[in-house]
Amino acid sequence: MMRLEKRPSPSRLWTAATPVLAVVVTMVAGGILFATLGKDPVAAIRLIFWDPLFSEQYASYSRPQLLVKSGPLILIAVGLSFGFRANVWNIGAEGQYIIGALCGTAVALAFYPAPGWYIFPLMVIAGAFGGWAWAMIPAILKTRFRTNEILVSLLLVYVAEKLLAAMALGAMRNPDGGGFPGSRNISRYEPAANTELIANTGLHWGVVTAFIAVIFAYVMLHKHMLGFHVRLAGQAPRAARFAGVRPGALVVFCLGLSGALSGLAGMFEAAGPAGRISIDFAAGYGFTAIIVAFLGRLHPIGILLAGLLMGLTYIGGEIAQLTLGLPAAAIQVFQGMLLFFLLALDLLSNYRVRPGRREMT
């Protein structure tokens, strides 16, 4: 028989090792999954994790895609990690991402086709504001009426999706588009375009913002009282109140920050890689970022690495879909498994496994 024994302090070794172990276990379980689908597991895993970066056939296209896909994931996940550390659960980043994209695009379309250096900065402000405002709805409902922010923020995703469809079909539809849904391509409207800064790297302003957010989050969490209070509120809410933290203000701060960063991610996506608002603009970054945040242990550097890894599975998954004919759902299951194994293996950093009988003490 085995039993679990709580460690006096969390193990540093296991805290660092479990994400790596989770990736390995996911590869094994994913391989079994792909094998039962009748695909060669080794080839599929290789296609997902190796080929996007190193195969001659795909790398020239997929290498820049890595930053394009990882950028929004990292940006959103960094914002979410503050709330998750403080026990404020924003599950609706996808909705804030959509609203940010809508607000940013609206600014661009309002100026079209005028020139002006100030248009792109205005779009950035509008995108951040849109995401922030959308996140303020669950924040205010929670602080005023004690509603559950998980439910409210999640349900607001579906409201945002309807709003996106309405905009793509209505107010923002391209007047020169022959009646097809979707806005003008603002990435071709120079003052509003979120261009690739260095050719063939995929590096755009959103990726730069994501890197800045990682550094900002690192400094905040480790060097600043605000980050200390965020960690304190998550670990010991009563101690946080004793330390002078106002729980309501913290909820507003955490939701506001993650909303603003999600909105920025949406705005950069709309003005860059996506280029426009369309019905299927939302690609699930807001939900996948939750996995990224936990895979990165809610630590900024960890999130950076986890975002890159998750971006890789996106690209690799696409390649696997095209070449092996794997269903898209299989890739999503694969990503979900990663979170599942990570949380399961987390047990090892706080407990150790010992042989012997369980004893009541």
Place this chain on the structure above:
Amino acid sequence: MTEHTPLLEIDGVTKAFPGVVANDGVSFSIRAGEVHALLGENGAGKSTLVKMIYGLVRPDAGRMRLHDAAYEPRDPSEARAQGVGMVFQHFSLFDALDVAENIALGMDDPPPQRRLARRIEEVSHDYGLPLDPARLVGDLSAGEQQRVEIIRCLLQNPKLLIMDEPTSVLTPQEVEILFTTLRKLAAEGTAILYISHKLEEIRALCDHATILRGGKVVDTCLPGEKSAREMAEMMVGARLNTPARAETQPGDVLLEVSELSVTPATPFGTKLHDISLQLRAGEVLGVGGVSGNGQDELLAALSGETRLPKSEIVFKGRPIGASGPNARRAMGVLSAPEERLGHAAAPDMTLTENALLSGAVREGLARRGFIAWRKARAFAERIIAAHDVRTPGPEVAARALSGGNLQKFVMGREIQQRPEVLIVNQPTWGVDAQAAAAIRQALLDLSAAGAGVLVISQDLDELMEITDRFAALNAGQLSAPRPTRGLTMEQVGLMLGGAHDMEVAHETA
């Protein structure tokens, strides 16, 4: 069975847990009808020993004999079947069920409810523990809840009853009722194993005492023949210093609370009604009362965790009722809550981080919000050195410290910040005798240096020892403070609301 054969015999019992030997060759015996005290500081091994007797823990080595036969209970129900009952310090009762239902849940083979209710009434009448089987447990006082636990044991006709710190939640009058019951049980031949560190109670109640220290039996004595001080020194294994205090004249009023009323945020909180008090420089004011009468709410109101109308609290002429904890700290009003882990300190954070938790403002550990980690660490080291906190260093998680050491750290953290007013709740709760003496001395030194100290505590001995004035908190209301010198325990008990109008129990029984 004759008077001379022991009922329970413990012989060389040893139990080790990872990293600690909780019991090391412990031997003693209890005769029928004897009240036997098990004395020792926290961590001396008392709990492990009684858990082995009650079948919760199995010994690694040694023998136990009950009624002259080998006794090796595998679980508590087997122990109960052989006539061993136990009343725990923390009750295992369901608030939403009534008394009879709660008792039925703890029995291995409960009779039908109606018959059980009648039995409960009989037993409670016989032993002078009045209890209505139909009342909801959530509506009972702590003393009445304890009666539920005791009657649950008595229904099984135990030959040995183990009581773990039974008086920590009782008023002096309720303690008297309990003792009358226990004496009656002993007279009928039930053996009682009584765990406590309240030495005066042991002197009043117990026939024999076995003293444990570091998992070993270090001494035995007849409590009636020893003074409380002698027994305390046997427990600690060293001479004890009683806190010394200098005679000081109380100075100006530092903190004035007037007509403070608080409605709790949760339905389980206690409402505070019209609390008024004055705290002067250089005095120690004690607030006594059984837990759950508004202690937590009073501390939260004074620390700033609960925001109030401005004028309800005035510090040196400035209204501070609406100020938060950090604004009050900046002025010199500091506090230390009861719950060490989770309220006064964050369990998973290091001592350095916990030093920062309340020390950031007064110690200047953050500039424009940016944390000076080196200064925070130095502050933590200062606390550790000044208050003899046993820890490998300031980078250890708070939860890795023993209760007494963490309490010394938490109290030291506030004392080192040179407060003008310090409010503490249960400053020595669950702390061993030496650490408790050190904390009390530190509080006295602080008041001697001119600070006002408000001590909220359930430990009446502590309040009698260190306070200048005493007030009782009962159902959210504070009595007028009276000078502590000259107060008798009986007067204190009446100030605390007596035995919840149950003093007559034994006269009718």
